[in-house]
Amino acid sequence: xxxxxxxxxxxxxxxxxxxxxxxxxxxxxxxxxxxxxxxxxxxxxxxxxxxxxxxxxxxxxxxxxxxxxxxxxxxxxxxxxxxxxxxxxxxxxxxxxxxxxxxxxxxxxxxxxxxxxxxxxxxxxxxxxxxxxxxxxxxxxxxxxxxxxxxxxxxxxxxxxxxxxxxxxxxxx
Numbered sequence: 001x002x003x004x005x006x007x008x009x010x011x012x013x014x015x016x017x018x019x020x021x022x023x024x025x026x027x028x029x030x031x032x033x034x035x036x037x038x039x040x041x042x043x044x045x046x047x048x049x050x051x052x053x054x055x056x057x058x059x060x061x062x063x064x065x066x067x068x069x070x071x072x073x074x075x076x077x078x079x080x081x082x083x084x085x086x087x088x089x090x091x092x093x094x095x096x097x098x099x100x101x102x103x104x105x106x107x108x109x110x111x112x113x114x115x116x117x118x119x120x121x122x123x124x125x126x127x128x129x130x131x132x133x134x135x136x137x138x139x140x141x142x143x144x145x146x147x148x149x150x151x152x153x154x155x156x157x158x159x160x161x162x163x164x165x166x167x168x169x170x171x172x173x
Contacts, residue, residue: 045069046163051081051097051109052125057148061096061125064152065159078104082112090117094162099126099145107138114141121166123158125150 048070052058062072073092075081078101085092095113099106110122122141127148143162146155 045071046093046159047071047073047091048094048096048159049073049075049081049084049092051075051078051095051101051106053077053098053101057098057125060152061155064155065096067152068156068160070159077101078106078109078112081109085113085117085120090120092120093166094121094123094159096123096125096159099124100128110138110141114138121162123162125155 045068048065050058050061050065050072052061052074053076058074058076062074065072073084073088075084078097080103081095081097082104085095095109097106097109104112106124106126110124113120113122121143123144123146124142125146125148143165144158146158150158
């Protein structure tokens with residue numbers, strides 16, 4: 001890494017050092033191993049819309065992401081998530097959604113969000129292999145599909161990756 005600069009999303013050298021300690025680099029691609037509690041990735045606090053119908057999973061994910069200082073808004077299904085997005089005019093940095101939900105599932109939500117808020121990154125979560133396969137058809141719209149069950153470190157790392165990728169894309173645009 002060159003002295004005084006960083007090629008990772010415009011992070012400061014100190015932030016890059018912290019990031020490299022928690023990740024390994026492979027051809028300019030960041031693959032996170034584990035992110036300890038309290039370690040900052042240098043990204044500003046993000047506004048995340050968390051859409052999950054299972055209250056216990058929603059609470060776990062919310063707590064995990066709050067460890068990194070993110071502001072979490074919760075929705076119980078895709079229909080409510082769309083209402084929240086419209087009310088806030090898309091004012092989020094990331095949509096993190098379960099796939100299997102009542103009223104509107106995560107696939108329908110991802111399609112609507114990609115159409116109405118094309119710059120909003122989307123991460124999907126699922127515990128069902130067949131739903132994961134459905135989501136892979138959305139590669140151009142969805143950053144990643146996270147398999148349940150996941151650990152606190154895994155969900156934090158997936159969100160961090162999506163936010164860093166978004167930051168890098170914004171700097172290029």
